[in-house]
Amino acid sequence: MTYNTVEKTPVTLLGLGAMGTALARAWLAAGHPLTVWNRTAPRARPLAAEGAKVADSAADAVAASALVVVCLLDDASVQEALAGADLAGRDLVNLTTSTPAQARERADWARERGARYLDGGIMAVPPMIGVPESGGYVFYSGSPELFDRHRDTLAVPAGTVYVGRDAGFAALHDVALLSAMYGMFAGAAHAFALIRKEDIDPASLAPLLADWLVAMAPAVHRTADQLRSGDYTRGVVSTLAMQAAGTPAFLSTAEQQGVSPELLSPYFALMRRRLAEGGGEEDLTGVIDLLVR
Numbered sequence: 001m002t003y004n005t006v007e008k009t010p011v012t013l014l015g016l017g018a019m020g021t022a023l024a025r026a027w028l029a030a031g032h033p034l035t036v037w038n039r040t041a042p043r044a045r046p047l048a049a050e051g052a053k054v055a056d057s058a059a060d061a062v063a064a065s066a067l068v069v070v071c072l073l074d075d076a077s078v079q080e081a082l083a084g085a086d087l088a089g090r091d092l093v094n095l096t097t098s099t100p101a102q103a104r105e106r107a108d109w110a111r112e113r114g115a116r117y118l119d120g121g122i123m124a125v126p127p128m129i130g131v132p133e134s135g136g137y138v139f140y141s142g143s144p145e146l147f148d149r150h151r152d153t154l155a156v157p158a159g160t161v162y163v164g165r166d167a168g169f170a171a172l173h174d175v176a177l178l179s180a181m182y183g184m185f186a187g188a189a190h191a192f193a194l195i196r197k198e199d200i201d202p203a204s205l206a207p208l209l210a211d212w213l214v215a216m217a218p219a220v221h222r223t224a225d226q227l228r229s230g231d232y233t234r235g236v237v238s239t240l241a242m243q244a245a246g247t248p249a250f251l252s253t254a255e256q257q258g259v260s261p262e263l264l265s266p267y268f269a270l271m272r273r274r275l276a277e278g279g280g281e282e283d284l285t286g287v288i289d290l291l292v293r
């Protein structure tokens, strides 16, 4: 196969795990000259056969292209892999999952070595990479110049969402969305537990659950509006007082079904606290203030 690589930005990619390999294939398929490096060298062989140049060391890989993308296991592996590399003048894009604090420290670290730095949080699994219709995307934060310069190249494997100059914001957005996802999974786990011993097919509950969660999801826009205005009664549909009055029925039902309330109870406890503070006419937004220490 021949590629038109004339105008495509060369990319160096460090890390050929499941995610790195998917990223590599997307850039190769789009005709970008690609240099790869992986700690365990044999993992690079299939990509070499597909047109990637394989560097002998991370330092050589970094030297090969101005745009250097890193997708390693964790922040410690980034430190280890890049320890001997000359980053001066490089555009370093770190797609390794990290905490906001690690991302900020890594940005300072890169700047001290003369590199521009962009941090990324990948909102996709490997099969979604290089498949635009999958809806996968990457949060980016850090150098706006770097993002503007490489926007098109970065958009090859997945969509791009730039969330600010603060290098920690990509990781923060990533963790915020995944935290909400776990809350949703927790609720779904409780729902399935409630019917577990009944003659109800989980497969009949699943579509009802999925549709209900989708129908409820837009409530986050009202939450944002209330947080911005500071008025937690604004647009309220079901007051905290009404919802708190209903919670004993949820706990009794759990008990009757032989289901532990441990996933629901903490949230209900926060609702009761806010009610006791006088938030009865509000939405559930006041719970957020109880969480923020």
Ligand code: NDP
Pocket: 015, 016, 017, 018, 019, 020, 021, 038, 039, 040, 043, 071, 072, 073, 074, 076, 077, 078, 080, 081, 095, 096, 097, 098, 122, 123, 124, 125, 126
């Ligand atoms: P893998 O476990 O498949 O690959 C890990 C990669 O890190 C390998 O290339 C491995 O090299 C390398 N590595 C580990 N430790 C070191 C080290 N000390 N020095 C050098 N290289 C090292 O992980 P993924 O590819 O799936 O994930 C990569 C990043 O992408 C992670 O931060 C992950 O959180 C993130 N991500 C992954 C998603 C997924 O679904 N897979 C989804 C969203 C984000 P070696 O081959 O030598 O072991």
